[in-house]
Amino acid sequence: MGAADRIAQIGNQISGGVPKGKAAILEKRPDDIVVTAALRTAFTKGGKGAFKDTLASDLLAGALKGILERSKINPELVEDIVVGNVLAPGAMATEARAASLVAGFPISTAVHTLNRQCSSGLQACVDVANQIKAGMIEIGIGAGVESMTNNYGPGAVGEFSELLESHTEAANCKVPMGVLSEQMAKDRGITRAAQDAFAAASFQKAVKAQAAGLFKEEIHPIKVKYTDPKSGETKEVVVDKDDGIRDGVTVDSLGKIRPAFAKDGSIHAGNASQVSDGAAAVLLMKRSTAERLGQPILGKFVQASIVGVPPLLMGVGPWKAIPKVFELTGLTKEDVDIYEINEAFASQCLWCANELGLPKERINPKGGAIAFGHPLGCTGARQVSTLLYELRRTGGKIGLTSMCIGTGMGMAAIWVAE
Amino acid sequence: MASMLELRTPGYNPYAVKYSPYYDSRLAVAAAANYGIIGNGRLFVVGLGPAGIQIERAFDTNDALYDLAWSEINENQVVVATGDGSLKLFDISAGDFPVMNFTEHKREAFSVCWNPVAKDSFLSSSWDGTVKIWSPSRPASLRTLPVGNCVYSAAFSPQNPAIVSCVSSDSHIRIFDLRTPVSAKYHLTTVIAAHAPPQPPPLPPQPQGQIPVMPPAAVLSTGQTYAGAVPAELLTHDWNKYRETVLAAAGVDRLIRCFDIRNPNGGPIAVLPGHDYAVRRLAWSPHASDVLASASYDMTVRVWSDGSMLAQPPPPPDAPQVIPVGTQLGVMNRHAEFATGVDWCLFGTGGWLASAGWDQRVLVWDAHTLLRG
Numbered sequence: 110m111g112a113a114d115r116i117a118q119i120g121n122q123i124s125g126g127v128p129k130g131k132a133a134i135l136e137k138r139p140d141d142i143v144v145t146a147a148l149r150t151a152f153t154k155g156g157k158g159a160f161k162d163t164l165a166s167d168l169l170a171g172a173l174k175g176i177l178e179r180s181k182i183n184p185e186l187v188e189d190i191v192v193g194n195v196l197a198p199g200a201m202a203t204e205a206r207a208a209s210l211v212a213g214f215p216i217s218t219a220v221h222t223l224n225r226q227c228s229s230g231l232q233a234c235v236d237v238a239n240q241i242k243a244g245m246i247e248i249g250i251g252a253g254v255e256s257m258t259n260n261y262g263p264g265a266v267g268e269f270s271e272l273l274e275s276h277t278e279a280a281n282c283k284v285p286m287g288v289l290s291e292q293m294a295k296d297r298g299i300t301r302a303a304q305d306a307f308a309a310a311s312f313q314k315a316v317k318a319q320a321a322g323l324f325k326e327e328i329h330p331i332k333v334k335y336t337d338p339k340s341g342e343t344k345e346v347v348v349d350k351d352d353g354i355r356d357g358v359t360v361d362s363l364g365k366i367r368p369a370f371a372k373d374g375s376i377h378a379g380n381a382s383q384v385s386d387g388a389a390a391v392l393l394m395k396r397s398t399a400e401r402l403g404q405p406i407l408g409k410f411v412q413a414s415i416v417g418v419p420p421l422l423m424g425v426g427p428w429k430a431i432p433k434v435f436e437l438t439g440l441t442k443e444d445v446d447i448y449e450i451n452e453a454f455a456s457q458c459l460w461c462a463n464e465l466g467l468p469k470e471r472i473n474p475k476g477g478a479i480a481f482g483h484p485l486g487c488t489g490a491r492q493v494s495t496l497l498y499e500l501r502r503t504g505g506k507i508g509l510t511s512m513c514i515g516t517g518m519g520m521a522a523i524w525v526a527e
Numbered sequence: 528m529a530s531m532l533e534l535r536t537p538g539y540n541p542y543a544v545k546y547s548p549y550y551d552s553r554l555a556v557a558a559a560a561n562y563g564i565i566g567n568g569r570l571f572v573v574g575l576g577p578a579g580i581q582i583e584r585a586f587d588t589n590d591a592l593y594d595l596a597w598s599e600i601n602e603n604q605v606v607v608a609t610g611d612g613s614l615k616l617f618d619i620s621a622g623d624f625p626v627m628n629f630t631e632h633k634r635e636a637f638s639v640c641w642n643p644v645a646k647d648s649f650l651s652s653s654w655d656g657t658v659k660i661w662s663p664s665r666p667a668s669l670r671t672l673p674v675g676n677c678v679y680s681a682a683f684s685p686q687n688p689a690i691v692s693c694v695s696s697d698s699h700i701r702i703f704d705l706r707t708p709v710s711a712k713y714h715l716t717t718v719i720a721a722h723a724p725p726q727p728p729p730l731p732p733q734p735q736g737q738i739p740v741m742p743p744a745a746v747l748s749t750g751q752t753y754a755g756a757v758p759a760e761l762l763t764h765d766w767n768k769y770r771e772t773v774l775a776a777a778g779v780d781r782l783i784r785c786f787d788i789r790n791p792n793g794g795p796i797a798v799l800p801g802h803d804y805a806v807r808r809l810a811w812s813p814h815a816s817d818v819l820a821s822a823s824y825d826m827t828v829r830v831w832s833d834g835s836m837l838a839q840p841p842p843p844p845d846a847p848q849v850i851p852v853g854t855q856l857g858v859m860n861r862h863a864e865f866a867t868g869v870d871w872c873l874f875g876t877g878g879w880l881a882s883a884g885w886d887q888r889v890l891v892w893d894a895h896t897l898l899r900g
Contacts, residue, residue, distance in 0.1 A: 112565040115610075115635070118677075119562075122805045123824055125759060125779045132634075136656065136676035138697035139720070140758050 117439055129439025134411055134525060135506060139397035142238040144524075145404035146180035147494035148172065148329040149389035152351045152482035155257035159348040160386035163333045165197055165256035166204035168388035173212035175329030176250060176390045180404060184214045187392075188246035191236045192222045193229025193253035194486035196260035200224040205254075224486070227453065227512050228415075228520040229253055230389060231489025235413045235522065237393045247398055253491065254388035255484035261384060281420040282516040286453070287370040287381070289421050294375050294456035301375035304455040305363040308380035308479045311452060312358035315476025319354050323475055323502070327494035351481040353383045380455040385482025389490035406527050408497040408508075412438045413522040424457025426519020427511040428464050434509070434521040442467055445523075446505030449492040451512035452477035461513075474499060488512060493524065500526030531861070532580040532891040539569045541883035543594045543808070544868040549602040551874035552576065553583075554881055556889055557607050559591030568592035570607050572619055573889065580891060586617045586625070596639040598663065599646040606649055606663070608636035614651050616663055629661055631668050638680045645688035652681035658693050658703075672703050672713050679762045679778070686771040692788075694776050698722045698758035702788055717791050721776050721784055724755035725794030725848055743847035745794055748834075753794070753850050756780055765809045769816035770835070775799075777806035783821055785833050785853075797833040799853040807867045814877030818856070820894070822866035828859040828882045830894050857897025862886050 117130045150172055153160045160168060169192060177184055190209050194200040200222040209220045225232040230253025237249035266283060273279045281289075294304070318324060330349035336342070358379070368374035369381070392404075399406050414434035418425050427450050435441060448471050452458045462472055475495060478488065492510040500508050511521035539558035547553035552575040560566035568588040574581050590610035598604035603619040604626070612632035615625035634654035641649040648669065652658045658681045659668040677696040684690035689705040691714075702717035727742045745753045759780035767773040767785075773796070777783040783799035783806060804824035812818035817836045822828045833853040842849060864885035872879035878894040 115564045122760060122762065122779050125805070132654070136696065138676055139699060140697070
């Protein structure tokens with residue numbers, strides 16, 4: 110059997126490090142951090158979708174309620190809820206706590222929010238996992254939420270002081286995503302045709318997945334009030350379907366869209382992530398706890414990595430974060446069955462995948478943010494349910510989630526489906 | 528250390544050495560080429576005679592050998608654990624090929640142990656996350672006990688033929704009782720988290736508004752607080768030959784811990800600190816209830832007393848639980864590479880040990896020389 114595995118094993122025994130490599134990672138240990146429920150709301154278009162009249166707090170309450178319904182866990186046992194959010198003032202710390210109470214959690218369940226830009230949802234899950242590992246809590250929820258309808262706009266970045274403006278790299282942190290991605294696409298030679306092909310594939314994969322009902326397991330339907338813009342009539346609707354997924358999108362149809370950030374540019378509304386509203390949540394605990402409580406195990410969290418990259422090249426984040434998480438876990442790119450890499454822009458996602466030599470057919474098999482949206486703070490938590498249900502359906506084992514992060518960072522995490 | 532015998536195993540790095548339970552002059556050594564990473568294995572049968580220590584037989588295998596066990600019903604037979612997951616029963620009185628071949632494990636087999644009481648069965652453990660129980664005369668296993676992660680060491684209780692123990696990479700000791708009915712737990716009766724500190728008993732209900740007083744954390748007999756450790760791979764364990772509920776386990780975190788399986792949450796009943804690298808093999812003395820030998824990647828073999836022969840004063844009420852720190856009786860530092868195997872001779876005055884290491888040497892020596900020095 111594998112000499113490399115044997116060498117890794119002896120190496121771990123001497124260094125006393127966490128066992129590395131595929132074999133070690135697939136083992137089941139009582140102190141594994143496992144996921145016993147993971148879900149998201151549907152994603153709807155910012156400003157016009159079914160969640161346009163719903164505040165982020167209510168989306169979060171819906172997702173948290175969904176976790177309680179699905180897992181049937183006693184809410185008293187959940188000790189902390191961490192919520193990723195990017196755009197709301199103060200990352201909606203107050204509203205998140207209130208939402209947890211509405212969802213049915215007792216006052217003894219703590220809540221905090223965090224903002225690591227587009228990886229906030231993943232960071233929330235990682236923070237919960239680390240709190241459990243450190244023995245600070247036993248059971249927690251990592252979540253993410255964003256209402257881009259309500260909070261997206263020019264006010265999202267504050268004024269930069271003279272001090273910040275006086276430093277080149279610091280001032281670069283403020284350059285809008287679209288502008289810098291346009292420049293990056295040009296510098297790295299990612300053609301419009303290649304971006305459009307990637308984007309069209311994302312739509313086509315998502316259409317197919319939606320038609321086959323592959324999002325059913327991850328989406329928790331929630332009931333909200335919706336005002337019809339034509340009739341002005343307000344009614345209650347149950348939202349259980351992503352509304353950004355469009356059929357019939359092809360390279361040709363995308364080719365007709367005008368570039369958004371530069372006249373001769375390559376990035377446009379059709380090959381960048383959609384502006385959306387949505388929430389997602391992941392219930393985490395130790396395997397020993399899950400077994401004691403009879404919680405069904407969907408998969409486990411293995412390891413995460415965080416890296417910094419130049420602010421103007423924020424799109425390359427996954428290219429640096431993915432090798433780092435491989436180094437931390439001893440895995441190789443062949444070991445990963447599914448990659449969920451956020452499609453902030455077709456250009457950056459495609460560039461990272463090509464540069465790392467990742468197999469195309471394993472990346473975002475159900476489509477990505479280009480097809481169904483990227484509610485910033487939610488995406489990282491959304492990827493967990495998208496990934497684990499697809500791994501389970503296809504018999505895959507090891508999955509990776511990753512995203513680029515505004516201001517120049519990247520994050521990646523390894524998950525195992527069971 | 529004058530009275531030391533030395534045998535070379537050229538081209539092969541030993542992983543285990545075991546004394547024959549029948550003769551004080553016979554040993555077997557399981558070894559692997561290239562440190563067990565890739566290549567063949569070889570089983571050496573070694574004799575001690577007037578001419579010194581000599582190889583009497585050698586059996587070759589296609590993959591590394593990681594462990595061996597002497598048959599308890601046939602003085603000529605030895606079973607080995609190989610890197611391809613198979614177990615092979617060799618007969619010294621027969622030809623070069625195994626008389627039985629057991630091929631069920633899907634990955635490297637790491638340990639074998641013959642049932643010392645019932646004598647009609649043996650067990651094996653593997654990287655495939657299972658322990659299997661076998662009859663030497665049947666090619667298919669009698670039972671499979673799932674563990675779920677790499678099982679480095681498994682053993683039968685020396686007192687009770689139905690009790691099986693194992694340690695694995697998840698830092699837990701598991702005890703199976705084969706007399707329990709088959710259920711979802713596959714005979715698993717006890718799980719001990721080796722790294723965990725003693726768990727205090729549940730607190731009595733407190734009157735409203737009163738904050739319960741937590742009992743103080745356990746301390747070692749040296750005065751240090753014993754707060755447990757992070758989980759670390761357990762590589763070896765052995766049952767005490769006199770106290771039937773006591774076993775010792777050790778591995779990557781270098782600390783040898785003794786447990787009483789009747790109190791799985793009570794933490795260790797003794798700890799033996801001293802090794803500088805992972806502990807690869809433990810062997811309790813067949814002659815004294817408190818004496819233990821250990822072989823480590825730090826190239827030493829150490830002999831210890833767990834301190835259980837010393838009278839412990841009863842602790843005053845409300846005092847923290849005190850975990851005795853055992854005594855290191857001696858260090859044998861003549862190996863020049865990882866020490867991987869150690870075993871006690873069952874016969875004689877009770878101090879003879881055989882040790883083996885990756886330096887391609889087997890050393891036979893008298894522990895008394897350490898104790899005096």
